[in-house]
Amino acid sequence: MSVVDRQEWDVVVVGAGGAGLRAAIEARERGARTAVICKSLFGKAHTVMAEGGIAAAMGNVNSGDNWQVHFRDTMRGGKFLNQWRMAELHAQEAPERVWELETWGALFDRTEDGRISQRNFGGHEYPRLAHVGDRTGLELIRTLQQKIVALQQEDHAETGDHESRLKVFQECTVTRVLKDGDEVGGVFGYERESGRFFVLEAPAVVIATGGIGKSFKVTSNSWEYTGDGHALALLAGAPLLNMEFVQFHPTGMVWPPSVKGILVTESVRGDGGVLRNSEGKRFMFDYIPDVFKEKYAQSEEEADRWYDDPDHNRRPPELLPRDEVARAINAEVKAGRGSPHGGVFLDVSTRMPAEVVKRRLPSMYHQFKELADVDITAEPMEVGPTCHYVMGGIAVDSDSAAARGVPGLFAAGEVAGGMHGSNRLGGNSLSDLLVFGRRAGLHAAEYARGAGSARPRVDDAQVDAAAAEALRPFSAEGEEPADDPPENPYTLHQELQQTMNDLVGIIRREHEMRQALEKLAELRARARRAGVEGHRQFNPGWHLALDLRNMLLVSECVARAALERTESRGGHTREDHAAMDRAWRNVNLLCTLTDPSGGLAATDAVRGQITLTRETTEPVRPDLLALFEKDELVKYLAEEELYE
Numbered sequence: 001m002s003v004v005d006r007q008e009w010d011v012v013v014v015g016a017g018g019a020g021l022r023a024a025i026e027a028r029e030r031g032a033r034t035a036v037i038c039k040s041l042f043g044k045a046h047t048v049m050a051e052g053g054i055a056a057a058m059g060n061v062n063s064g065d066n067w068q069v070h071f072r073d074t075m076r077g078g079k080f081l082n083q084w085r086m087a088e089l090h091a092q093e094a095p096e097r098v099w100e101l102e103t104w105g106a107l108f109d110r111t112e113d114g115r116i117s118q119r120n121f122g123g124h125e126y127p128r129l130a131h132v133g134d135r136t137g138l139e140l141i142r143t144l145q146q147k148i149v150a151l152q153q154e155d156h157a158e159t160g161d162h163e164s165r166l167k168v169f170q171e172c173t174v175t176r177v178l179k180d181g182d183e184v185g186g187v188f189g190y191e192r193e194s195g196r197f198f199v200l201e202a203p204a205v206v207i208a209t210g211g212i213g214k215s216f217k218v219t220s221n222s223w224e225y226t227g228d229g230h231a232l233a234l235l236a237g238a239p240l241l242n243m244e245f246v247q248f249h250p251t252g253m254v255w256p257p258s259v260k261g262i263l264v265t266e267s268v269r270g271d272g273g274v275l276r277n278s279e280g281k282r283f284m285f286d287y288i289p290d291v292f293k294e295k296y297a298q299s300e301e302e303a304d305r306w307y308d309d310p311d312h313n314r315r316p317p318e319l320l321p322r323d324e325v326a327r328a329i330n331a332e333v334k335a336g337r338g339s340p341h342g343g344v345f346l347d348v349s350t351r352m353p354a355e356v357v358k359r360r361l362p363s364m365y366h367q368f369k370e371l372a373d374v375d376i377t378a379e380p381m382e383v384g385p386t387c388h389y390v391m392g393g394i395a396v397d398s399d400s401a402a403a404r405g406v407p408g409l410f411a412a413g414e415v416a417g418g419m420h421g422s423n424r425l426g427g428n429s430l431s432d433l434l435v436f437g438r439r440a441g442l443h444a445a446e447y448a449r450g451a452g453s454a455r456p457r458v459d460d461a462q463v464d465a466a467a468a469e470a471l472r473p474f475s476a477e478g479e480e481p482a483d484d485p486p487e488n489p490y491t492l493h494q495e496l497q498q499t500m501n502d503l504v505g506i507i508r509r510e511h512e513m514r515q516a517l518e519k520l521a522e523l524r525a526r527a528r529r530a531g532v533e534g535h536r537q538f539n540p541g542w543h544l545a546l547d548l549r550n551m552l553l554v555s556e557c558v559a560r561a562a563l564e565r566t567e568s569r570g571g572h573t574r575e576d577h578a579a580m581d582r583a584w585r586n587v588n589l590l591c592t593l594t595d596p597s598g599g600l601a602a603t604d605a606v607r608g609q610i611t612l613t614r615e616t617t618e619p620v621r622p623d624l625l626a627l628f629e630k631d632e633l634v635k636y637l638a639e640e641e642l643y644e
């Protein structure tokens with residue numbers, strides 16, 4: 001069949017965002033020959049877009065902060081569905097990961113006494129986000145890239161080849177994880193520019209491909225976030241965990257239409273910005289749920305005092321976790337109190353001097369000036385919810401980041417599930433990807449070393465099947481049913497995005513999700529006939545046709561899990577089951593890809609079926625439970641957990 005370039009590596013990392021780069025650095029430092037593959041240019045990953053900061057309990061601005069408080073906040077934010085061991089490791093190790101970045105050259109904003117400055121963010125009890133203005137992700141990626149170059153220079157000095165132990169394959173898309181029996185054997189992918197296929201054989205593969213936002217119409221995510229890593233894991237036989245939990249960030253731009261969904265960072269609210277409806281009312285005071293009542297200010301006066309005296313006042317309700325704020329905005333707009341373009345108003349102009357806005361929020365100032373012709377130092381922004389982040393993901397072991405069910409497969413960053421439970425706190429993603437990126441790299445390298453000289457064997461039939469699957473869009477006319485015409489991948493994508501936005505979006509209803517599942521089944525059948533013209537050299541239509549497989553698989557997982565979970569929790573809101581139900585607290589939903597006869601259909605994306613199973617979560621360790629007041633636990637825990 002096709003001539004495919006083959007190379008051998010110890011560890012292959014798919015994705016060069018924060019998680020992928022941190023994993024690659026660790027694997028290389030542990031002695032593994034490591035390849036990194038990314039869909040876009042090296043340095044252009046979602047992580048670059050992160051604005052607010054990295055959450056880490058360093059206690060630089062308020063010495064009351066420590067890992068236990070961070071752990072508590074994370075569990076509360078996730079409504080106790082977090083894989084608690086991940087939340088514990090994350091809270092404990094995040095400060096070290098931030099300090100390490102500094103030793104690698106990151107330049108964070110400083111406090112007056114010269115320490116790394118930390119800012120307030122929703123759901124965090126203390127100022128906790130280490131930041132670089134509102135361009136933190138850019139600095140994070142710049143630093144990790146610099147570290148990679150430094151390692152390559154070391155390798156050059158020793159071997160004469162910069163890429164002998166650490167190589168980046170940019171603008172390459174992985175379409176399959178290859179297997180050697182039940183274990184990982186490597187990856188199959190194509191170069192986006194030339195269309196050439198390649199295989200990297202390796203005993204360990206780390207998936208770090210980020211999110212799924214491009215399945216939704218209004219999203220803060222960019223073109224790469226088509227759920228590839230989620231689908232790669234499913235197709236390789238690994239389960240996805242709790243895919244119903246999708247975060248709608250409360251503040252995306254709503255106007256003009258061409259930029260709808262682009263993020264307005266939460267630091268705007270952390271630094272003093274307030275939300276108002278069309279009547280000028282600061283409406284968030286009407287939306288403080290019972291579980292958070294004691295922690296949030298009940299009046300504007302108290303909320304405003306908190307910025308200067310957080311020890312004697314409670315925080316403003318604009319800083320509730322994102323799911324609460326997004327639902328509140330949705331309700332205001334629905335009640336007819338929205339802004340002219342269907343959002344609400346977010347105001348910093350009356351809250352701080354123009355030069356402070358420009359200094360603390362430079363990207364927001366330019367974003368609104370250039371894209372919407374709004375001067376945020378003089379008038380409010382219009383904002384509304386936008387699909388932002390997926391809490392669900394590849395089911396992993398908390399300590400090693402090993403994916404369940406497929407030896408040699410690891411996952412870290414947004415693509416991995418469990419860490420954030422039903423809702424992620426802002427800032428907890430950058431810290432997550434550093435903590436678990438490192439752990440994934442470490443354990444992947446160890447796994448590869450354990451494999452020793454026994455290299456994986458990837459048979460030609462598998463490679464041929466992956467190549468045939470990738471080439472299918474060029475001969476879509478020949479597919480069954482024979483007389484149906486080829487489908488346009490762009491049309492299919494639009495229909496998918498509309499379906500997910502309208503029927504499995506921020507507020508969900510049973511009949512709509514059933515409708516969505518019917519539509520997704522139809523789209524999956526039509527996507528088999530997604531056809532493209534031209535050739536393999538940089539052909540965006542072809543790339544989209546291949547991404548559609550992933551978006552459709554992942555969307556179906558989201559819809560099926562959302563239909564199954566008959567409660568509202570975090571990033572999953574059911575109009576027909578509006579309350580959080582304690583009986584669901586300890587239930588995980590797992591999606592696998594199976595064939596209709598019951599076996600794993602790891603090789604057939606088209607005929608395989610998404611199967612949903614329930615599992616009981618592991619009970620939270622008693623010393624961690626002891627960090628909470630009993631009164632609070634009563635609001636969350638399942639009956640039997642309380643009894644214990």
Ligand code: FAD
Pocket residue numbers: 014015016017018019020037038039040044045046047048049050051052053054055136137172173174175208209210211220221222224228229263388389412413414415426427428429430431433
């Ligand atoms: P990403 O950074 O998303 O990188 C994924 C990588 O995988 C890319 O290199 C991509 O090219 C590659 N890839 C994808 N598919 C394939 C494939 N098939 N083959 C090969 N490569 C592939 N979080 C915070 O904690 N703080 C913030 O302030 C913050 N602000 C944000 C602002 C915006 C606008 C957005 C969109 C998100 C923000 N987040 C923030 C969330 C956070 O940025 C992301 O969750 C995080 O960066 C994800 O990192 P990652 O390493 O998992 O993946």
